[in-house]
Amino acid sequence: MKIVFAGTPDFAVAPLQKIKESGFDIVGVITQIDKPQGRKGILTPPPVKKAAETWGIPVLQPEKIKEHVEDVQALGGDLLVTCAYGQILTQAVLDSFPMGVWNIHAGLLPKYRGASPIQSCILNGEKTTGVSIMKTELGLDCGDVLCVVEIPILETETYGELSERLSHLGADLIVQALGLLQSGTYTLTPQSEEGVGVVRKINKEQAKIDFSKPVAEVINLIRGMNPAPVAYAVSEGNSLNVYRAERAVMTAEEEEICKTAVYGEVLTDKPKRGLLVKCQDGAVKLTEVQASGGKRMSGGDFLNGRKVKKGQVFVC
């Protein structure tokens, strides 16, 4: 069974590696073209390409895969595994693999179809998530499911941390799935028509913190946006990236101040108490922040440098 793997970001590297280490024959990797990265705009190959090259696997980087179907076919694969590839496949591509095209999806179906299942789970305060292996069809993540594992989301887990866990989970699961496909003994489960949901790509606008919301929602936003695109608060024209936060436990004095404070107001100027900000139902403590041009630091350090003062307000 000859396998072609289509994937792009870090998330896809672990599955690719696991497939390779499990002894499957990977005849080619398809990934996105190199893109300019960072301040200098240096052309950088995607993580999957780097990995594939170190293992000597042929790499294909079509700018538009639908215009290079014959190149894909030339790889001679029986089966295509997709994992966060980043391009929509056409029927011609799907038809190029006798044993089908299978997708590793980092979320439970049908509720979390779409581009941002991991982040969206955290933003929604879900308690569990999972990885699904499904048939890739023309519609958006609507194919029949081959297998799925569900895991709990940890209380303080960030998008980056959960993503890494799911990546390894997906790696294990795809290897199992390939075993099933090879043996030919498997059953497909159509997705329920109830509770279908589509989550779209996350943009920076969604990452702005709204302190008029409940503490739990604010914290979920911060978790779900770490490490990218990163939640941020704005005050006096400056933006402050927020990487981590927790529910504030206030002193009696702070409780008093909080009662009359407006949403987004800084409740204390004592570095030891931390950067406390009023929300709808209490206060949130921003524990890891980064101002533009500065390093990441604790909320206490940020307060100590006096870049924000007690009573200053982050706009909602």
Added chain:
RNA sequence: CGCGGAGUAGAGCAGUCAGGUAGCUCGUCGGGCUCAUAACCCGAAGGACGGGGGUUCGAAUCCUUCCUCCGCAA
């Protein structure tokens, strides 16, 4: 040449424009007050001011050059 910020004590910052003994807050250590404390009071240690070169009687500060870190945008 995409736009911009920053390198000063263990940490976060001021001081740089108008060169002249190195400052603030936090932490650390010692002492005091207190039933007690993350609170308060007193004291101490700790810095070749990112590196090189230049101007000057004298440079954290002015000129020049190199290095490093970071935000935005893509």
